[in-house]
Amino acid sequence: MYGWTGNLLRVNLTDRTSSIESSEKYFDYIGGKGMANRIMYDEVPAGTEPTAPENKIVIAVGPNTASSAPTSGRITLSTLSPFTKFNAIVDAHMGGDTGLQMKTAGYDAVIIEGEADAPVYIYVEDDKVEIRDASALWGKLTGETTAAITKETTPGVNVVSIGPAGENLVNLSCVMTGIAHCGGGGIGKIFGSKKLKAIAFHGTKAVEVADPKKLKALNDYVMNDLIGSNNNHVVPSVPQSWSEYDAPRSRWTGQPGLTWGAAEGGPIDTGESPPGQPTRVGFRCMKSVFDHGPIAEKYTVKMTGCAMCPIRCYASVNIPFMKERYGISGSHANTCLGNRGMANLVTNFVDVEDEGDGALAGRIYGATMNDEYGLWDNYGEMLATLNYFMKDDYKLMKQILTEEEFNAIDWSKRESGDLTFIKDMIECLIDPNHSMYNLAQGAYYVDEKYHDILGDDYLHSQALGLWGPLGGKRHHGNESNAQVGLLTNIIYNRDGMCHTIVNVTGSGLPYELQKHLLEDLFGEGCLDRPQAYTPMNEAKAKFAKFGIMRQVLHDSMTLCNWVWPMTFSPRRERNYQGDLSVEAQYMSAITGQDWTEESLDFATERCIQLHRAMTILQAGTVDMRKEHDAVSEFIFEMDPDKTPFEEGTVKLDREDWEVALDMFYREFGWDEKTGAPTRATLEKFGLTDIADELAAKGLMPA
Amino acid sequence: MTMNHGNLPEAPHSGELNPAAQENSGAQELIKLLRANTEKSKVTGKKELLKKLPGSLDRAALLDLLSKTANKQAPPELGDISHVEGQKDTYYYDQTIMTVQYARLDALIQDKDIMRTVAAVVRSDSKLYPRVTPFKKLTGMPFWCTEDELLGVAARMKLDEAYQDIRMISASNGVRGFFSLESLSETYAQSLFEMEEVFIPDNP
Structure with a gap:
């Protein structure tokens, strides 16, 4: 067998047993997300509560994982969402080394079921599976836990751990691995509900691929001709001699004179890394400076990232004064919003050695605290919620906290720039006995708890920035090609995390060139000028579908959707045209099966139809259009001085949005009235059993 | 697709191989200098070249070689050399290393x-x-x-x-x-x- 290992590991925490089964019946779902979702459908009945022992955690990788394909280090953890409306299926996508270690231990998926009667951790070393006592680890931070399990097991082990937030059943809690990488979606709470402190993998087996020569050739092709930087930005952030274009917001930030300033042995210049120099790809993304600003250069040790990823989007920094000043290590690695952490809870920063280093220290402190406590920010929603409750001189905070609780917090630290205020707040947020705990349950539940004082404003506010009242944060929504970006958000039961569209609009290439390349794929009118959008059309619906399709494909096979697909190329010799057939070529080379773009699209769409049907079953309503896909009011009310379709806004038009839904539903073969898959659509993808269940429960569109 | 690069000053550029051209050491010395500067992300102005003549080239020979790059009669070694017209000078660069867009930018910078x-x-x-x-x-x-x-x-x-x-x-x-x-x-x-x-x- 090539690509897949053929093995599912089942671990039952209730009776502390494990077994190995064949994974072959799930190959139609590719792997990763698709496989994990189907297992969840097969084994977790609709209506199950997220924290019930009957809920499961499915950790899955795909055929590409650990194959050597660039960016193939990601992993999916599926479960029932604890933090969004309906508690429907949700996936956490995590980087690091977990996928590599789990796959080389011999597993396509691990199913964790039941509930332990005391804290445990699971240790998997190839065929050896042990459920070990974790009583001594309960209460420990994620870093301490990782260190302790590594010491107890074997060097090189990969530890996936929850912190006190997960133990205390905070909805917005995560798992952490490698100290830096987070799996969100509230998965930490599900670990905690099962008294599962951690799972650790150590694999020593090979991943067999069908055609190693073809795989090597594909890797060379991608590395030389297709890959850019993080988010597949294909032009550098500053003019460089080899490049025709530049874009200040590009994540291709490496440049002559910009160094990893705190590198071992002295500063390392990131230099120019033009296409065709694969060994220099890792210097393209100088993420520390991109995320934190120029002050971060002198503290940058290196760029790091996930197993098998050449992009290195994680900024590893070391700030020596953190230890003495704030009592924590100044060594930290993270990326994107994770690098913000909870820093903006503090309204002023105090510089220490250089101008701007106070804000940098705040970010590192906030991110470190979140990671250590295993708290997940829901793409910034938790911070937005806290600031919402603290505005107007703490008006709402005073209403929800007891007087004793309010007075026990030293609020003056916030304005004085004392970073320990962040820790103070986190310790309240994860304390089930503190009223602030309610603010870490996700916006949907915050609104449910406090709707009497919040009214309708909070959940639909621009300050909160949800894509919809379901509770998922807008994550590359209407700011990314208007209707197209927002359509990619509504599929999920959390923030969208779909990067296919924003990778295109943020590529750095000029608009007319992007448009030319995309219209060949999706038709005229698929891409609007930035902040100057036009009414919905069929080409946009196809582009939006493509966005979702590739994301689900990447999460299933697995490749990183923060880099893929290769829609564009950095090579001017190719006129910047990427190659969208590469994923199918990888699947063929790795599995030995004959995959085409069309057959892979079909398998991918099966996964999406499954996900939609599972959401309907868990929601208990067929009316997805009204109950699930409804978007926040601010989407239609932002920029009050502008009207929809006017240059300079992405404020959507209500009627046009309904047209967008119609067209999007048609692309997927869904009933236009409800947005639910028809029987014909489900049967087309071999999901007859699910159609039968939907019909039996009255959840099939008329 | 050909992109219109906004209002950056357009300039003619040459560089097609001229198979009839003869090798000569002067050309090699010139290209060595131009390539070295291009690798440092710099175009090289004619005035600068005349001020400090590369290698064994005299003023007349240098001007002759530079004029050939402009009218596509350059010897093979100079086939990769192109130029952009600045406001104050003509600037040369190796087009296999540097794009014309960047050369135009650097010419603007060199014009000060x-x-x-x-x-x-x-x-x-x-x-x-x-x-x-x-x-x-x-x-x-x-x-x-x-x-x-x-x-x-x-x-x-x-x-x-x-x-x-x-x-x-x-x-x-x-x-x-x-x-x-x-x-x-x-x-x-x-x-x-x-x-x-x-x-x-x-x-x-």
Whole structure:
């Protein structure tokens, strides 16, 4: 067998047993997300509560994982969402080394079921599976836990751990691995509900691929001709001699004179890394400076990232004064919003050695605290919620906290720039006995708890920035090609995390060139000028579908959707045209099966139809259009001085949005009235059993 | 597809191989110098070459070689050499290493006319991408202007008829940038800049 290992590991925490089964019946779902979702459908009945022992955690990788394909280090953890409306299926996508270690231990998926009667951790070393006592680890931070399990097991082990937030059943809690990488979606709470402190993998087996020569050739092709930087930005952030274009917001930030300033042995210049120099790809993304600003250069040790990823989007920094000043290590690695952490809870920063280093220290402190406590920010929603409750001189905070609780917090630290205020707040947020705990349950539940004082404003506010009242944060929504970006958000039961569209609009290439390349794929009118959008059309619906399709494909096979697909190329010799057939070529080379773009699209769409049907079953309503896909009011009310379709806004038009839904539903073969898959659509993808269940429960569109 | 690169000054460039050309050491010495400079992301001005003649070349031989690069009669070694016309000089570079777009930028920088440089970059960014040009682009590689210089440019542009299309704006976080009214309206530029400088950094 090539690509897949053929093995599912089942671990039952209730009776502390494990077994190995064949994974072959799930190959139609590719792997990763698709496989994990189907297992969840097969084994977790609709209506199950997220924290019930009957809920499961499915950790899955795909055929590409650990194959050597660039960016193939990601992993999916599926479960029932604890933090969004309906508690429907949700996936956490995590980087690091977990996928590599789990796959080389011999597993396509691990199913964790039941509930332990005391804290445990699971240790998997190839065929050896042990459920070990974790009583001594309960209460420990994620870093301490990782260190302790590594010491107890074997060097090189990969530890996936929850912190006190997960133990205390905070909805917005995560798992952490490698100290830096987070799996969100509230998965930490599900670990905690099962008294599962951690799972650790150590694999020593090979991943067999069908055609190693073809795989090597594909890797060379991608590395030389297709890959850019993080988010597949294909032009550098500053003019460089080899490049025709530049874009200040590009994540291709490496440049002559910009160094990893705190590198071992002295500063390392990131230099120019033009296409065709694969060994220099890792210097393209100088993420520390991109995320934190120029002050971060002198503290940058290196760029790091996930197993098998050449992009290195994680900024590893070391700030020596953190230890003495704030009592924590100044060594930290993270990326994107994770690098913000909870820093903006503090309204002023105090510089220490250089101008701007106070804000940098705040970010590192906030991110470190979140990671250590295993708290997940829901793409910034938790911070937005806290600031919402603290505005107007703490008006709402005073209403929800007891007087004793309010007075026990030293609020003056916030304005004085004392970073320990962040820790103070986190310790309240994860304390089930503190009223602030309610603010870490996700916006949907915050609104449910406090709707009497919040009214309708909070959940639909621009300050909160949800894509919809379901509770998922807008994550590359209407700011990314208007209707197209927002359509990619509504599929999920959390923030969208779909990067296919924003990778295109943020590529750095000029608009007319992007448009030319995309219209060949999706038709005229698929891409609007930035902040100057036009009414919905069929080409946009196809582009939006493509966005979702590739994301689900990447999460299933697995490749990183923060880099893929290769829609564009950095090579001017190719006129910047990427190659969208590469994923199918990888699947063929790795599995030995004959995959085409069309057959892979079909398998991918099966996964999406499954996900939609599972959401309907868990929601208990067929009316997805009204109950699930409804978007926040601010989407239609932002920029009050502008009207929809006017240059300079992405404020959507209500009627046009309904047209967008119609067209999007048609692309997927869904009933236009409800947005639910028809029987014909489900049967087309071999999901007859699910159609039968939907019909039996009255959840099939008329 | 051929892109219109905004308002960066267009210049002819050559570089096609001339198989009839003869090898000569002077050409080799010239190309060695031009390539070395190109690798350092620099175009080389004719005036600079004449001031310090490369290797064994005399003034007449150098001018002869440079003229051949312009009329496509260059010896094979010079086949990769192209040039752009600046306001104050002609600038040469190896087109296998450097794009003509970058060569035009560096020619502007070498001409040392900051107003013209800023205007060319801003007009190009506004028309081509379209986007506002943040100060940080102009304070970084390869321009290395200071913030004070840019504020001075903005003040002087207000008084110069040639730059009445250039406007300076600020995002809500105080970040400054320039745009050209030839391609962007003020309100459109403001929204583009706010998205780039405030929304996207907060929602990475």
